[in-house]
Amino acid sequence: MITVAHYVTLSAILFTVGVTGMVTRRNALVLLMSVELMLNAANLSFVAFARHHGGMEGQVLAFFVIALAAAEVTVGLAILIAIFQRTGSVDAGSMNLMKG
């Protein structure tokens, strides 16, 4: 039988892969995709715990996360296009105007 532990373990693995991409890659497009992976890991836990408790509130929350991710990707890609028009590159290492 599937247990919540299966789902939460998979969620932890997905989140770790997302963090790995976030830390190691320098292409800003891939950074956005890693954020998507982490959001999906959160969604997976939401759905698993909703099933565990027999309610559907977790699924509704996952809906909100999906809508939020769509908004985040839209704005993120628009920022990337603006950066590309200025510098001709989407390398996250070269974005140092704010001295971060």
Add this chain to the structure above:
Amino acid sequence: MELIFFYIFAGFTVLGSAGVVLFRNPLSSALSLVGSLFGVACLFALAGAHFLAAMQVLIYAGAVMVLVVFVIMMLHLGKGDLSRLSMSFSQAVGILVGGCLGILLVLRLGFLSEPFSPPSEGGYGGVREIGRLLFTDYLIPFEATSVLLTVAIVGAVVLARKGT
């Protein structure tokens, strides 16, 4: 039987997400992200969230990834942007140890190892129940989400316009 399907879909998801991090070309990463998202949708369906699974395929694997691929095509990336995964030894050890500790922590939580109970009512995860929740208990967050999406559209248009 369910467990076999779970492992198939989970393997699909993990392989896809590993592809996102490991591929050099952003386009390959995007396509393997589509595979990963599709695997997550299958897992949603396996957990009884049927409507959510359909929406995951439509919104994520459909709309969002088309947007990402479109932008990748538009940007004309040069050779310098095909960055390889660059990880120092300490980073690798840190991620590995952190991930393993997280999974151990999850497995030590005893109540997690009970099997899924069969859903109480017939329409669990269906459109009717989700819709009722969205338009009664979660009406204000729902409307706030619509405002957020409008703001995101306006922001994206303003940001991506030429000469800003």
